[in-house]
Amino acid sequence: MKLIFGPMATLSHQGMRRTLSKFGGVDEYYTEMIHTSSLVAGGQYEPYYILNETENEKIVWQLTGNKLDDFAEAAKIVCQKGGIGIDINMGCSAPDIVRSGAGIAWMKKPLSETAKILESVRGVLNENKINNCKRLSVKFRLGAEDWTEKKFYNFIDMLVSEGVSQFVLHPRTQKEKLCRPIRLHYCEELAKYILEKYGTYAKDANAFQIILNGNIKDVESAMAAQKKCPSCHGIMIARGAVQKPWVFSQIKNKMNSEYYFEQTDIISKKEIDLLNVAKVFIEDLKECQPKDFWKSRAHRFFVYYCNNFMFASQVRCNILNCVNLEDMILQLENYFEKMPEERFLK
Numbered sequence: 001m002k003l004i005f006g007p008m009a010t011l012s013h014q015g016m017r018r019t020l021s022k023f024g025g026v027d028e029y030y031t032e033m034i035h036t037s038s039l040v041a042g043g044q045y046e047p048y049y050i051l052n053e054t055e056n057e058k059i060v061w062q063l064t065g066n067k068l069d070d071f072a073e074a075a076k077i078v079c080q081k082g083g084i085g086i087d088i089n090m091g092c093s094a095p096d097i098v099r100s101g102a103g104i105a106w107m108k109k110p111l112s113e114t115a116k117i118l119e120s121v122r123g124v125l126n127e128n129k130i131n132n133c134k135r136l137s138v139k140f141r142l143g144a145e146d147w148t149e150k151k152f153y154n155f156i157d158m159l160v161s162e163g164v165s166q167f168v169l170h171p172r173t174q175k176e177k178l179c180r181p182i183r184l185h186y187c188e189e190l191a192k193y194i195l196e197k198y199g200t201y202a203k204d205a206n207a208f209q210i211i212l213n214g215n216i217k218d219v220e221s222a223m224a225a226q227k228k229c230p231s232c233h234g235i236m237i238a239r240g241a242v243q244k245p246w247v248f249s250q251i252k253n254k255m256n257s258e259y260y261f262e263q264t265d266i267i268s269k270k271e272i273d274l275l276n277v278a279k280v281f282i283e284d285l286k287e288c289q290p291k292d293f294w295k296s297r298a299h300r301f302f303v304y305y306c307n308n309f310m311f312a313s314q315v316r317c318n319i320l321n322c323v324n325l326e327d328m329i330l331q332l333e334n335y336f337e338k339m340p341e342e343r344f345l346k
Contacts, residue, residue, distance in 0.1 A: 001226055001255065002027035003248045004168075006213060006238030007062045007089070007139070009033060010300045014051040015288035019281045020241060021054050025248030027234070028058050030139075033089050033097075036065030036074035048290055052081045059083035060137065063121070064092065066101035071117050075124035078133070085135030086121055087166075090114070093141065093174045104174050107143050111158045118162035125163075137166030139213070142186060144174045153193060160198060160208075167194070168211040168236055178215075184228050187212035191231035209233040216240055222251045242304040245281075246272055272345040274308060275336055281305075282325050298325055309335065309342055 005012065005026050012032040020026055031049065039046045052059055061078040063086060065071060075086055092103030099105075106114045122136050138159055143152055159167065171186040191210040198208065210232045216222050217240030225235060241247050285297055299320055306316035318331045336343040 001232070002209075002234040003251060004028040004030065004060075004211060004234055004236040005241050005248070006030055006168075006236040007032050007087075008238045008242070010293075010297050011242055012238070013048070013285075013289055013297065014054055015281070015285040015297070016242070016301070017059075018054045018284040018288060019277070020245050020248070022280065023246040023249045025246075025250075025252045026055070026058065028060055028084060029055065030060045030087060030236075031062050033062050033064040033092065034074065034078070036063050036070040037067055039077055040070050040073045045290060045293070048288070048293070050078055050081055051288060052083065053288075056082050057084070057132075060085060060087050060135075061133075062087040062089050062139070064089040064097065064102045066105075068116055068120055072120040072124055075121045079124060079128045080130065081133075082131040083133050085125060085133055085137060085166075087137040087139055087168070088117060088121065090138050090140040091168075091170050098174070104141055104144070107140060107155060111154065114155075115158055115162050118159070118164065122163040135166060136162075136164050137168060137209075138164050139168040139170070141170050142173050142183070147173055156190065156193065157197075160194070165207065166209040166211060168213050170213045172214065182214040184212065184214070184225060187232050188229040191229065191233075195231065211236050213238075218244065218247060219250050219254050222247075223254060226255075239304055242301060243307050245277060270346065273343065274345060275332060275343050278302075278305060278332055279329060282329060286325070294325055295323065298328055302328065308345070310339065311335075 003025060005017070005020060005028070007030040009032050012030060017029045034049045061083055063071060063074055078086060089103055090106040094103065097103035106117065118136065125134050125136055128134065167190065169187050169190055171183040172180065187210065194208050194210065211234040212225055212229050212232050213236040216225055216235050216237045222235055237247060281301060282298060285294060289297055302316060302319045306312045306319065309315055315331065315335045319328045322328045322331060
């Protein structure tokens, strides 16, 4: 079962991927949503969204937008960068994204209209001859609040007909929040549906792959999901990987009985230095993102990373009140001076 770092706005950037790569265990990295119209128009910050210097062969470019022509043009741009392929975001339920006609809005439109977007991107991928960026995938939810299984599987049939080969399902509806229990059994049912309707899984680049997404945050939840969805081919983790950048290696260790950690200045075979992990992330952030993004992306990282600490709320509040990266690290150093037993994770 492959392990995938999921797309997260302001977090699935090259700096975060570089930090994750130091621990290993990641099979694919989805980028944060790349807005097609902004990329095509040559927006000021768009080059940072398509950086690909870290494990480029594992990158999946996730596109979002609402204009047919812009999807095709954006696909041409990212195809030139290499990677595995392109993912179309049809699951984001953020109100601004949905109002713009993107994200899960694509699941609510007529199937013929949504199919045109996939057809245009599939055409670009088919014509790509400069590298191995060929796969088309879609990340999606169950649907809107009025969803039915009939609507859902009609949507799946359309995806298959348009050449989608990787299906990433977050089994919640548009308005269901993260605090609501996830309906993981639909991931298993989707895998069985495709297997039964479209044949056995082939072991090649065009094989159908079903990826489950949602509420996977550690070894225990990953193993429970694998047990509940044995027909699925992979697990996508986003927030849990920001909190614990080493989680992919831990899961692979459990699944394969192999040791994936490489001894570095932030990790040994006995412990992980939580202070140095944060410092490494900050350095990766500075090298891979524009200065305008440093504060917001660091704050976003620490929202999740501070959950590793006993007094998470306090240290998180202190860090979020900082105006520069140096003060954020200073706050963390002060915390570990008071709580030295929390610095090293066995």
